[in-house]
Amino acid sequence: MNLNLPRVAVSDRVSLSRRIRAGERTTMASLEGPGCIRRLWVTDGRRGNGRQVVIRIYFDDEPVPHVEAPFGDFFGVMHGLPWYPINTPHLSAQNYSGYNCYFDMPFARSARIEMDRGAGDTPIFLFVDWHRFPGQELDEPRRFCARWRREAPAESYGEDFLLLDADGPGRLVGFVYGVRLYDDTDRWSHGGADNIYIDGDGEHPAYLRGIGGEDTFGTSYGGALHTPETHLYTGMPYYTHADVGQARPAQRLVGYRFYDRDTIDFRKSIHVRFGSMRNDICATSYWYQEGPVRPFFEMPDWPLLQPAERFEPPWGELPKGTCDLPLPDTGSWWLCGPFWNRGDRAMEADLPAETELDPEAALDGGHDEDSPWLTEGSRELGRDGALWQRRAALRGFVDFNHVFRPHILGTPGNSGEAAAVARCVLEVEEETAASLRLAWDDRLVLRVNGGDPTDLGHHDAFRTRTVPVDLKKGRNIIVLKLSNTVGSNYGGWAFAFSAALPDGSVVLPRAERAREGAG
Helix, strand or coil: CCCCCCCCCEEEEEEEEEEECECCEEEEEEEECCEEEEEEEEEECCCCCCCCEEEEEEECCCCCCCEEEEHHHHCCCCCCCCCCCEECCCEEEECCCEEEECCCEEECCEEEEEEEECCCCEEEEEEEEEEECCCCCCCCCEEEEEEEEEEECCCCCCCCEEEEEEECCEEEEEEEEEEECCCCCCCHHHHCCEEEEECCCCCCCEEEECCCHHHHCCCCCCCCCCCCECCCCEEEEEEEEECCCCCCCEEEEEEEEECCCCCEEECCEEEEEECCCCCEEEEEEEEEEECCCCCCECCCCHHHHCCCCCCCCCCCCECCCCCECCCCCCCEEEEEEEEECHHHHHHHCCCHHHHCCCCCCEECCCCCCCCHHHCHHHHHCCCCCEEEEEEECECCEEECHHHHCCCCCCCCCCCCCEEEEEEEEEEECCCEEEEEEEEEEEEEEEEECCCCCEEEEEEEEEEEEEEEEEECCEEEEEEEEEEECCHHHCCCCEEEEEEECCCCCEECCECCCCCCCCC
């Protein structure tokens, strides 16, 4: 990343060996700014489990660490392993546990590196190579950030694994992603790939969607067999099969993706997820942002850092939501679906879900015999009919794939010919004009306060349109109906929504009370 740093730099280095004692947080280095860390080299003298130590880095006396991750995972070595070869411009790992980090980490006043250990003592050897900028001001407002997160087990055929939720402005640098497969239903990679939601609560929303998990890391056909290899910006440096007592061996793997050429900037927010099956999944995300960092995951107790050998205590089970922290409130919706849309039948019809809210109702989805929502797995999940679910928006986005994904083998995106309905209330104190900012792909139909449907048309790619509407005093019911085809983003089925008043203030959508009235 191009940073605005002072021109005159004085090279400096911290080089030390220090023993970290169990249960004690140890300050490894304190740097006086302005300055910029250019390289970290660290090794654990025990050459052991990379999740026995946690690293935290603080900039400019902020109380919340900008970096917080298990020792090995921060350097791209996941699953508590001591090492495997990594060779990228940002991270490298060498035998036995020589960890290198090359992210630039600027700071105006101070930088502090802390480590602590869960059990036993260990010697840590450390180089911090950095630049001092004596007598100069640091004008660069962005700070380097990194966070680790884990689910064990993650969700299968449902909501994707959360990698990152951050406030802007900033830039996503990349992530390292690890999977230990225990779900024998489908390939790990068939859970899907990266889904990046950008500025859903901003002026120009964008949505980037992948295909299969291995494709994110620049490989191909990597769902079942792969040769470990490390490359410049993408790679899968660790890939093996383990005997976990199933009929076929299970993959254990790590992939990384860095966005150097295809930069990903965000102004208001970024939200990143990765398609998942019911496996042990972990990830470290790296980004730059202005302002204090806001954690979205709380580091668990030491036993829950360790990889799961089985999904039962005390084997490192960490179910979804166990350590998650609240995300910013950008509204809530009622969603209803899936409706079969072959020949645009659901988009052309007046669906009951568009005019009445009944969360207890099970509606006819109108599926043909070959609908993916009529498979045995989809029926077991209760997705063979159209059901209501209340959902929070994700930084202004609503993704129907998190709610209505069919249970079919293969990567998601093959569930086209579908439609779903979203309903919310906008409440205003007086009658007013408003601007609805909508971003979507495929076809979108809008209803306001039970009026005639307005067909907003079809977008081949995720694009934005602003629609003027008149809101009455009090509660206004907004209904959106969105179709889904495979299209140019492999079956993305999401929209972003914002409602602005003439004075620039924003009205958050709220899930209406049940049986509040007709749409």
